[in-house]
Amino acid sequence: MSDYIVRATALEGNIRAFGTITTHLVEELRHRHQSSPVATAAVGRAATVGAIMGVMLKGEDRLTIRIKGGGPIGQIVVDANANGEVRAYATNPHVDLPLNSIGKLDVAGAVGTDGFLHVTKDLGLREPYSGSVELISGELGEDFAYYFTQSEQTPSVVGVGVLVDRDYSVKVAGGFILQVLPGVKDEDITYIEEKLSQIPGVTTLLTEGTTPEDILTRLIPGDVKIHERIPVKFRCTCNRERLEELLVSLGKDELQNMLHQDRGAEVVCSFCKNKYYFTEQDLETLIDRMEKKE
Ligand SMILES: [Zn+2]
Missing domain, CATH: 3.55.30.10 (Hsp33 domain)
Known part of the structure; x- marks a missing residue:
């Protein structure tokens, strides 16, 4: 059934x-x-x-x-x-x-x-x-x-x-x-x-x-x-854009840490367990975007 x-x-x-x-x-x-x-x-x-x-x-x-x-x-x-x-x-x-x-x-x-x-x-x-x-x-x-x-x-x-x-x-x-x-x-x-x-x-x-x-x-x-x-x-509603928003919400310092120490980030959705990878370049782009908004 x-x-x-x-x-x-x-x-x-x-x-x-x-x-x-x-x-x-x-x-x-x-x-x-x-x-x-x-x-x-x-x-x-x-x-x-x-x-x-x-x-x-x-x-x-x-x-x-x-x-x-x-x-x-x-x-x-x-x-x-x-x-x-x-x-x-x-x-x-x-x-x-x-x-x-x-x-x-x-x-x-x-x-x-x-x-x-x-x-x-x-x-x-x-x-x-x-x-x-x-x-x-x-x-x-x-x-x-x-x-x-x-x-x-x-x-x-x-x-x-x-x-x-x-x-x-x-x-x-x-x-x-x-x-x-x-x-x-x-x-x-x-x-x-x-x-x-x-x-x-x-x-x-x-x-x-x-x-x-x-x-x-x-x-x-x-x-x-x-x-x-x-x-x-x-059905999970997560997508890359939403997880980008989540990363941005952690603040610039945290993103700098991920960039320089971890050399990238892996974000796992709590609901569906899908993994999203953010390369160094992805993180740099996000940080740039945050700096432009400042
Ligand atoms: Zn999900």
Whole structure:
């Protein structure tokens, strides 16, 4: 199954629902960063929810999620947009921890629980929107649900999972988000809560071949209306010009050092790990350009 997100509604538009399978995306992130199983799970969960939050946006809008919980993984950063394009990284992708008390990858142990989940949305306005909540679990699904409820005032259920195979590749990844609008009746909420307590985890369902559409149908009473299927893919927006800007932002002294001591520079993109080389001549050109602006 290729990666996609379904956007759906139910109960006369009072439930907004999203389901996704992101196995290829999370495997690509793992491969690019050569991440450990627990880091693959942590970044994969964040990227999966990020992918869904991306398609909640419109047009050219985009968002960045930053999760910093004080754990050994450092910071997790996810960028996503309305076209289902996602990129993500963690500061320490090689963090390795023993399994937690229930025999699962210890995502909360890697992320930590002493910190924040921060979301910035560039909606094409002068000021970007930004919202944040304290981390409450570090397992991320619950933290995102808390974010939607607290920061965006939309009570939400978030299910997300990444299953890492024995060879460390990603076996399945995916998730769902249900957002409950004020018109939902109590009996329908009770129905959903019951189904949530009975349904197997996301990775179990996806391993069994359950589609994102089927997951939504199993959780929500009545007809689920599917509006859209949006492909999800890894995409990095870095290019040589942006990394030149980054070098320039380091200042002239730093560039002089790179020129005279290192005789060139290699810049690696944090998101995609692509390498950009700058020769002595490239650096001289950049320094010249800076001097002309002075
Ligand atoms: Zn890149």
